[in-house]
Amino acid sequence: MSEDFRQQALHYHAYPVPGKIAVELTKPANTVEDLALAYSPGVAEPVREIAQNSENVYKYTGKGNMVAVITNGTAILGLGNLGPLASKPVMEGKALLFKRFAGLDSIDIEVKHRTIDEFVDTVANIADTFGGINLEDIKAPDCFEIEKRLIERCHVPVFHDDQHGTAIVTAAGMLNALELQGKNINEAVIVCLGAGAAAVACMELLIKCGAQREKIYMLDRKGVIHTRRDDINEYKQLFANNTDKRTLEDVIEGADIFVGVSGPDLLAPEALKLMADKPVVFACSNPDPEIKPELAHAVRDDLIMGTGRSDYPNQVNNVICFPFIFRGALDVRASEINDEMKLAAVDAIRALAKEPVPAEVVAAAGADKLEFGPEYIIPKPMDPRLLPRVAKAVAQAAVDSGVAQIDMPVGYMEAK
Ligand SMILES: NC(=O)C1=CN([C@@H]2O[C@H](COP(=O)(O)OP(=O)(O)OC[C@H]3O[C@@H](n4cnc5c(N)ncnc54)[C@H](OP(=O)(O)O)[C@@H]3O)[C@@H](O)[C@H]2O)C=CC1
Ligand SMILES: CC(=O)C(=O)O
Ligand SMILES: [Mg+2]
Numbered sequence: 001m002s003e004d005f006r007q008q009a010l011h012y013h014a015y016p017v018p019g020k021i022a023v024e025l026t027k028p029a030n031t032v033e034d035l036a037l038a039y040s041p042g043v044a045e046p047v048r049e050i051a052q053n054s055e056n057v058y059k060y061t062g063k064g065n066m067v068a069v070i071t072n073g074t075a076i077l078g079l080g081n082l083g084p085l086a087s088k089p090v091m092e093g094k095a096l097l098f099k100r101f102a103g104l105d106s107i108d109i110e111v112k113h114r115t116i117d118e119f120v121d122t123v124a125n126i127a128d129t130f131g132g133i134n135l136e137d138i139k140a141p142d143c144f145e146i147e148k149r150l151i152e153r154c155h156v157p158v159f160h161d162d163q164h165g166t167a168i169v170t171a172a173g174m175l176n177a178l179e180l181q182g183k184n185i186n187e188a189v190i191v192c193l194g195a196g197a198a199a200v201a202c203m204e205l206l207i208k209c210g211a212q213r214e215k216i217y218m219l220d221r222k223g224v225i226h227t228r229r230d231d232i233n234e235y236k237q238l239f240a241n242n243t244d245k246r247t248l249e250d251v252i253e254g255a256d257i258f259v260g261v262s263g264p265d266l267l268a269p270e271a272l273k274l275m276a277d278k279p280v281v282f283a284c285s286n287p288d289p290e291i292k293p294e295l296a297h298a299v300r301d302d303l304i305m306g307t308g309r310s311d312y313p314n315q316v317n318n319v320i321c322f323p324f325i326f327r328g329a330l331d332v333r334a335s336e337i338n339d340e341m342k343l344a345a346v347d348a349i350r351a352l353a354k355e356p357v358p359a360e361v362v363a364a365a366g367a368d369k370l371e372f373g374p375e376y377i378i379p380k381p382m383d384p385r386l387l388p389r390v391a392k393a394v395a396q397a398a399v400d401s402g403v404a405q406i407d408m409p410v411g412y413m414e415a416k
Contacts, residue, residue, distance in 0.1 A: 001287070013089060020092040021099070021106075026062070062105060064333070067326050068130040069094045070109045070123055075139035075162070075197065077286040078263050084110035087137055094136055094161070094322070102323035102387055104330070106134075116142055120149045127154040131330045134322060135160040140196035141233045157329050157337045163201030165318030165325070168342055170202045170259060170282060171209050172349035173316045173378040177304040178257075180374060181278040185210040189255045189276070193248065193290060194262030195220040195236050202259055203239060205342065217241055217251035219262075224251055249274065256280065260290030267291040269299040282306040282316050304374045313375040320379060321345055324386055328394030331412065332404035337394075344397035348390045352379045388413035 013020065028034045036042055046060035058064040073087035091108030098106035109126075113119040123146075127133055133156060135147060143160055150158040159165070178185055190211060192199050195218050203216055218225045218239040224247065225232055227240045245251045248267075252258065253274040260267060260283040267283060267290040275281075281296060283289035286308040293305050293312050306314035325345050329337050357370040361383045370376045379386055392413045398404040 020089075020096045021108075058333070063129065064131045064330060065103070065105050066130050067098055067104050067106045067132045067134050067330070068109050068126075069098075069106055069134045069136050070111060071136045072111050072113060072119055072138055074137070074142065076137045078288065081139060084112050091136060094134065097319050097381075098134075098323050098326065100323075101319070101381065102327040102391070104323065104326060116145055116149075120146055120153070123150055124153040127156055127158075130156060131333075132156050132326050133158045134326065135162075137162060138197070140200065141235050143197045144200070144235055151336060155335070157326070157334055159322070159325070159329075159337045160197065160201075161318050161322045162197045164205075164337070164342055165322040166198040166261065166284070167201040167205035168321045168325070168345045169316055169318055169349065169378065170284070171205045171346045172320075172353075173282065173306055173314065174206065174257065174259075174280060175209060175346070176350055176353055176372070176377040177280040177306070177374075180372075180377065181256075181280060181304060183256055183278065183280075186212060188215065188257050190216045190257040190259065191248070191252050191255045192216060192218045192239075193258070193260045193266055194218075194285075195225055195232075195239070196261070198261035198284070199259070200235050200238070202261060205346070208339065208343065209346065213239070214241065217243070217245065217255070219248055219251070223247055258282065258290075260285055262290060264288030265290065265292075267296075269295055272296055272303075273299055275300075275303075278302045278304075280304045280306075284308045284316050286317075304377060306377065310381070314377050315381065316378065317381070319381045320349060320386065321390070324390035325394050327387060328391035329398060331391065332395045332398045332408060333406045334395075334398040334403045335405060336403050338398075338401055338403055340397040340401040341394045341403075344393040345390050348393035349379060349386070352383065352385055352389050353377055355385075357383070358385075 027038060029038050049056040069091045071087050071091055073084040074081045076082050076087045076090055088110055095106035095108050098104040111119055111122050138146060147160045192203055207213055216239060224245050225236050225239050227242045249271055252271050254276050256276050256279055258281045263285050281303050283291050289307040296305050306316035308317045354372045361380055362370050364382045365380050395408055399408050
């Protein structure tokens, strides 16, 4: 990152007011009459209504349009465990994206805790305040247990974005990229560098989309995860491959797919050269990918490449999912975000990439043209069609799979 860009980023966050989000009022609060309605005595009326029937909270408060972004700061992007306070700009960033792309109000909550029990208790005890809980940047394996226990305890959808948001976008982009490369996910040999939150969820969803578990080679800091290792947790164990291969160089030879959800600059150009013809390389580590696109393209001209960043083509980043999946889930008051909803999001994102792109999106992307192909496998985050398409598909899937607690709103997303 250049010094100039670093200064720009710091300036953006500091001015004209510190941070990226604030609270806005939705009702007038100017006169004595306004205050009598907003506060005492008027506020007592919705209190009584909600106390009588808890569903009224959706009628009289902002709960149904509010998502909490909650973290402990243990896996901030690819920067690692820098603690709750340092994670705040990222969490405010997620809140900004919820509002900008899906009109959802969102607040960041950074939790200091000693044990998993303490974190789960903290979140479960405040969960009813919100329409949904977006867990963010919590390291593996803790994130798996935390999410499972919160889903059991909370009455609103709980979704760990780094797992499922990333997996949905990766699957959508991957299926499109493979189609362009003339390859089939069922036969693809897959290397996944990283064995944490994003890695495990991405590989599980690719398997649901047709990938074969035994053709996946997952690696952590110690190398390939294989059946003779005795130092792996139960989540890595699911990907223990019965192989003699031990290093990235061993497994990447002849591989069709590389998914990087690990850290910066971990894929050497020499290793990339060993992949099969027409490979797909998603170097998703943020802010610095496993290999820079310019380096990758310099050594191969037959690859399709994606990164997590906005400033390269093919941004494989959970921003293309989380605002829209929560919009759909909240609008039918889904009790959870299930596999049917996740797969509906994959299909909707995939399909949109194949449609002609509106001129304003092309302009906002700073591109001359955007057309389904190696440099455009996935929609741009600022594509306004993502909201109606993904939210509607997700809401419909929630209704069809029986987790929606209200009917699909009449004409839902049709005007958009
Ligand atoms: N583009 C996107 O939308 C997203 C990108 N990401 C990126 O993915 C990365 C991981 O995030 P997340 O899964 O949440 O974090 P976790 O902490 O849960 O997992 C990190 C994983 O990366 C592995 N790893 C770290 N360094 C190396 C290395 N040198 N060699 C091999 N493996 C390594 C760790 O290995 P070990 O288990 O041995 O510690 C661990 O398995 C981050 O860079 C993040 O920015 C994450 C979510 C979304
Ligand atoms: C994009 C994101 O959520 C991450 O890198 O952690
Ligand atoms: Mg994240």
